[in-house]
Amino acid sequence: MKIVVPVKRVLDYNVKPRVKADGSGVDLANVKMSMNPFDEIAVEEAVRLKEQGTASEVVVVSVGPAKASETLRSALAMGADRAIHVVSEDEVEPLAVAKILKGVVVDETPDLVILGKQAIDDDSNQVGQMLAALLGRPQGTFASKVEMDGASVLVTREVDGGLETVRLALPAIVTTDLRLNEPRYASLPNIMKAKSKPLAAKAPADYGVDITPRLKVLQVKEPAQRSAGIKIADVDALIGKLKELGVA
Template structure:
């Protein structure tokens, strides 16, 4: 069974982002970049499926700038077998990425596509669902447990009321949640081995996909600073402040 794992290069989750002075976006100059945490969970799950003898090949794929090769090398170090970079300097929006991944699904014919439920930079939570729709594949989102056997995937997913278990016929698309697994620590020997694994580079035009932006960012602003808290002597004062100052009552 072949597993395709899309991964995204994002600002590291430990970094406090800064908005550009002109309000056009987030400043990523000289900022540490890393793999989207949800995608790292997806890679780990795919590698575990291979280690269990369920999957035979794990393919990591990323769409973006040349530097995304570093993110793919991390996926290879975790245990992916090969990688594909769809190289583009365009601002790739979820629909464009879904179309690119759809073209790769047609080319590679994976039995399972597993990716993070969302990226921590734009928090769109759209790519997996759009890919499933474009490729006409069954989907399960927010997976906290995945079991694959007999041509089907059993996916336990988190919903507002608790847990829901779905049974999907393969091929299928699964998006991962935080509780699915704990990604392994990447060791130096595996980082060295990853340098020798194949990494293919293609262009969106090679896949016949138009990645022109459909949405325009008008302005990016930082959230307002929170005011300092105050102590109140009694409940009556608290209620008065909530009613007349905070205007929440």
């Protein structure tokens, strides 16, 4: 069984984002970038399936700038077998990413595509669902547990009411949630081995995808500062304060 895992290069989750002075976006100059945490979980799950003997090959894919090759090398160091880098220095919107991934899936014919439920930079939570729709394949989103069962996969999903388990016929699309697993740290020998693993460079045009933006960012600004809280002596004082603020 072959597994394809899309990954994205994003601002490291430990870094506090800074908005550009002109409000046109987030300042990414001279800041640490890393693999999207949800995608890292997806890579870990695919590698575990390979270690169990369920999967025979794990292919990682990234759509992004030249430096995204570093993210792919990180995934290869975790245990993926080879990588595909669709190079684009311009920002690629979720629908265009899904169309590119559709082209990759058509070429690679994987049995399973595992990807993070969302990227922490734009929080769109769209690519997995769009990809499933474009391919006409079953999908299991927000997975907290993935189990192979013959020609199908059992996905335990985190929903508002608790947990829901769905059975998907392969080939299928699965998006990962935080509690699925804890990603491993790549060892030094595996980091060295990753440098020699295959990494193919492609372009969006190779898949016939137009990445012209459909959306325009008008302004990006910092969230409003929260005002300090106050202590209330008793219920009567609380009601009086609420009336003073005009909320009661």
